[in-house]
Amino acid sequence: MDHIALTVPDLEHAVAFFVDHFGGECVFSDIGGHHLAFYVDHIDAAFDCVTAIPDVVVMEGPNGVAADVLVAGQRWFYFPTPRGMQLELTSCTGDGFYQGLPAAQVAASSDEWR
Template sequence: MAAAPASADGLPGMKGIDHVGVTVPNMDEAVGFFVDVLGCRKAMSFGPFRDDEGTFMTDLVNVHPRAVIDTITLVRCGNGSNIELFQYQAPDQATEPPKNSDVGGHHIAFYVDDIDAAATYLRDQGVRTMMGPVPIEDGSAAGQSIMYFLAPWGLQLEAISYPNGMAYEKDGGTVLWSPRDQDK
């Protein structure tokens, strides 16, 4: 069953998520990981952006006025949203990635058809994986299996699979968008 678009009175003309932006410590390493390990495709790179005298950077993206975006690279991963990678320099830059439990913590989840094969592949590539795959057997998320893993610089990522759907879908309410629906 294809997911029906969510409806809400909100942002006029919203179609969906275009990209997720992530700041990385080293663009070459990040692009190499996303392309060579995860299988994403590099679409484009551009930059730098800076303002050595004014407040452009603060006004535009709420960072230190002397912050510099060295490079921006966009990658496309399968049938999902794009990922925009930023390499910044800033006088007040924090270099420790947030945990999922931190305010502003985050992760990017990649849908996979076979989570056991994905787990084996990631481990064979030397990627640090967390516990799992863990099958969810109870509650509204029953039917999915998950496993978190880390990019070399600590970005939290997740492999997720629910080839037969999740329990909540049987309720007839809003169904989440899924890359698995793109093959139907």
């Protein structure tokens, strides 16, 4: 898993809760959106696999970000599951994407997408 995005009624209160009680760190905050994100090594292969799933409609993607932002090289796409849960698959084309960020300790990836 790469990250979870939650919609909360009071962002400052929610961040303080996780920082104060669980040692969390707010790396990035955005208004709106809720989803579960998984990191994949090959975003284009993941996109092809997901678009082949019956009853799954992929939103635009894979998308990318500008070269001058913290997550430069990141590519992603969103899609709802048939039951409506919002998912994101994300990947990074460059080395050191997570270096210095909490996710630097991410588990080693598999050779296969599934």
